[in-house]
Amino acid sequence: MNQQFIRPSVRTTCRACSSDNLMLVLPMGDHPPANMFVRADEREQPQPAFPLNTQACLDCGLIQVADQVPPDFFTDYLYVPSGAATMHTHFAGLAQVCVDRADGGLIVDIGCNDGLMLSHANGLGGRTLGIDPAANLARIAAERGVRVHTDFFNPKTAREVRDAEGPAKVITTTNTFNHIDDLHGFAEGVLALLEDDGVFIIEVPWGKAILETNEFDNVYHEHLSELSLLSIVRLGEAVGLDVVDVTKLPVHGGSMRVFMQPAALKQSPAPIVGSMLEEEKAAGMTRRESYEAFAGRVQELGDTLTRILAQIKASGKTVAGYGAPAKGNTLLNYFGIGPDTLDFLVDRNPLKQGLYSPGMMIPVLSPDAVEEHKPDYLLVLAWNFFDEIREQMADFEARGGKFIVPLPMPVVIP
Numbered sequence: 001m002n003q004q005f006i007r008p009s010v011r012t013t014c015r016a017c018s019s020d021n022l023m024l025v026l027p028m029g030d031h032p033p034a035n036m037f038v039r040a041d042e043r044e045q046p047q048p049a050f051p052l053n054t055q056a057c058l059d060c061g062l063i064q065v066a067d068q069v070p071p072d073f074f075t076d077y078l079y080v081p082s083g084a085a086t087m088h089t090h091f092a093g094l095a096q097v098c099v100d101r102a103d104g105g106l107i108v109d110i111g112c113n114d115g116l117m118l119s120h121a122n123g124l125g126g127r128t129l130g131i132d133p134a135a136n137l138a139r140i141a142a143e144r145g146v147r148v149h150t151d152f153f154n155p156k157t158a159r160e161v162r163d164a165e166g167p168a169k170v171i172t173t174t175n176t177f178n179h180i181d182d183l184h185g186f187a188e189g190v191l192a193l194l195e196d197d198g199v200f201i202i203e204v205p206w207g208k209a210i211l212e213t214n215e216f217d218n219v220y221h222e223h224l225s226e227l228s229l230l231s232i233v234r235l236g237e238a239v240g241l242d243v244v245d246v247t248k249l250p251v252h253g254g255s256m257r258v259f260m261q262p263a264a265l266k267q268s269p270a271p272i273v274g275s276m277l278e279e280e281k282a283a284g285m286t287r288r289e290s291y292e293a294f295a296g297r298v299q300e301l302g303d304t305l306t307r308i309l310a311q312i313k314a315s316g317k318t319v320a321g322y323g324a325p326a327k328g329n330t331l332l333n334y335f336g337i338g339p340d341t342l343d344f345l346v347d348r349n350p351l352k353q354g355l356y357s358p359g360m361m362i363p364v365l366s367p368d369a370v371e372e373h374k375p376d377y378l379l380v381l382a383w384n385f386f387d388e389i390r391e392q393m394a395d396f397e398a399r400g401g402k403f404i405v406p407l408p409m410p411v412v413i414p
Contacts, residue, residue, distance in 0.1 A: 003032060003049040003359070010066045014057035015183045015224065016231035018238070025063070025291040026054040026216060026298060028334045033069055034220035034326035037355035037364065047358060052330070054219050061228035061285030063207050069221040086388055087116065090251050091174075094203070095120035097257075098170045101199055102126060105169025108161070108193065110153045111176025115141025122146065129165055131157065136351075154182070158189035167195040174203040175252070178225045187239040191262065200241060200260040202232065208283050209254025211290060213408040216298045216334075217327035218253070228285050229276050232258055245270040253384045253407075297409075302335045305410040309341050312377055319404075320375040321345040322389055323382025324352050324364045331381065331406060333359040342379060346370055370396055377412075379404045 013020050030049040038047065053066045095117055098107045104127070109118050112130025114137050121128050122145055130141055130148040138148040151157050162168075171190050180186045190200050207228040210218050218226055225231075233243050244267045245259040256276070261267050284290030312319055321328065324347040332338070338360040345357060346367045355364050370378070370393065378393065380386050383405050390403065390413075397403070403413045 003030065003047050010051075010053075011055075011064070014060060014062050014231075015064055015181065016062045016227070017057060017060040017234035019057055019059040021058045022055045023058055023288055023291055024053060024066075025056050026219070026295050028052040028054065028216075028219075028330070031220065031330065031333045032358040033222065034329040034358060035222065036358045037324070037352055038358060038361065039355060043356060043361060049359070050221055052219070052221065052334075054216070056291045057231065058286050058288060060231040060234045061207055061280055062231035063210065063219070063226040063228075065219060065221060065224050067221070086251065086385055090249075091117035092120045094172065094174065094201075094257070095124055095126070098172060098201070099124040099126040101201075102169040105195065105198070106165055106167070107170045107172070108165075108168040110171065110173040110190075111179070112141060112146065112148060113137050115144045115146030115148065117172070117174065118146045119144040129161065129168075131161065153189055154185055155189040155192050158193040162193050167198065168193050169195050169198045170201065171198065172201045172203070175205075177202045178204045178227060179222050181224055183225070183235055184239055187235060187241060191240060194262065196262060197265060198261070199244075202227075202258045202260065203249065203255060204258075205252050206248070206254050206256045207231070208280050208285060211285065211294055212283060213253060214294065214297050214301055215253050215327075215407060216294075216301075217330040217407070220326050220330045222326065228280050229256065229258065229273070230280055230285070232260075233273075233277070236260055236263070240264070242267055243269060243273055246272050246276055248276075251384070301406065301409055305404075305406050306335055306337065308404060308410055308412065309337065309379070313341060317376040318343055318373075319377040319379055320370065320373070321362065322367075322370075322378045322380050322393070322403075323347055323385070324349070324357055325382045327384075328381025329358055329360070332357065332362070337379075338362065343373065343375060344369060345381070347382075367392070370401075374399070375401070377402050377404055379406065381406075383407050 031052040032047045032049045051067045055066050107126050107128045110131045112132045118128045133152045138150045141148050204227050207226045210226050240263045241260040242263045244261050247257040249255040321342045324345045339362045345364045352364045
């Protein structure tokens with residue numbers, strides 16, 4: 001690993017509620033940006049690395065990264081949701097919700113990525129616009145027939161889009177809100193673009209699920225915040241948006257779809273809002289002891305996983321990794337699992353194939369490499385799609401191959 005360590009500015013307040021009642025939960029050392037994969041001709045060049053320190057706000061239950069990576073690291077982005085069949089079905093469902101809510105009005109998807117959700121909305125007759133800073137993904141979205149305004153979203157962008165397109169009836173952001181440093185500025189931009197009776201829909205991993213199922217790998221420099229529902233309520237109160245409804249989702253290890261509307265509407269929240277806030281309270285999302293226990297479980301997870309891998313290698317068996325997700329790079333770098341343990345990684349995303357994983361420099365190949373090289377074990381780094389992966393790798397399992405699923409605690413299957 002050839003890394004150039006950079007000390008960024010460190011936040012001292014909660015991104016959501018602005019409290020300074022913060023607790024350092026899990027200091028994970030220096031990591032390269034988790035989606036900064038490396039080309040073969042760059043392997044000898046220094047790779048930037050930043051501290052990855054996980055904080056918790058003991059007032060609202062937000063879990064956040066203290067250290068800010070410069071935003072220009074994310075203008076050429078390698079994650080796309082289209083590689084997982086699960087996400088096609090998921091986004092088709094969200095598109096239907098958006099089209100029904102918009103009722104002919106404009107649907108804006110902030111962080112639209114490769115345009116997967118909006119392409120479904122277009123197919124349902126929706127009027128849509130994507131906003132995303134990644135020019136490479138905007139080109140893919142355009143091939144799907146999705147219009148994209150290529151820029152970071154903020155109040156200035158919101159005004160530009162409103163002037164050009166009119167107000168939005170529905171604004172969505174899926175797994176993007178957790179990438180934003182200035183949540184207040186982002187929410188103010190949403191209010192500036194939204195119709196007076198419009199709805200803002202946020203999809204993010206639920207902080208409660210992250211805490212309870214040891215999903216430390218959901219934390220990386222792009223995932224600046226892992227949100228509790230309480231943190232979104234507090235943020236909304238500060239900017240003039242009310243949480244009016246929530247839907248629990250199974251994707252990404254447990255997520256939530258939060259519906260917000262302008263506070264001026266005085267909309268009464270659905271009963272699930274109060275019940276989920278009570279669930280968070282019962283889970284101890286504002287208690288120091290909950291995070292101390294979480295950190296202890298993560299350490300146990302790492303000890304168990306590295307012991308399993310060492311025993312497999314000592315027996316002469318071979319291991320590869322399935323998936324090269326950002327979360328997988330957090331796990332590999334934190335536990336020091338490199339090419340001496342994993343012969344290669346495979347990923348269905350062609351944008352990552354032929355590259356090397358950030359930090360550990362493990363080659364990323366096509367899934368065809370599993371059949372070609374026939375590893376004995378697959379460490380499932382994209383564990384949130386394990387059911388889908390197991391189905392795709394039926395031949396691997398039929399010939400005796402085994403899966404290692406690392407979270408919530410490592411287990412070998414079958």
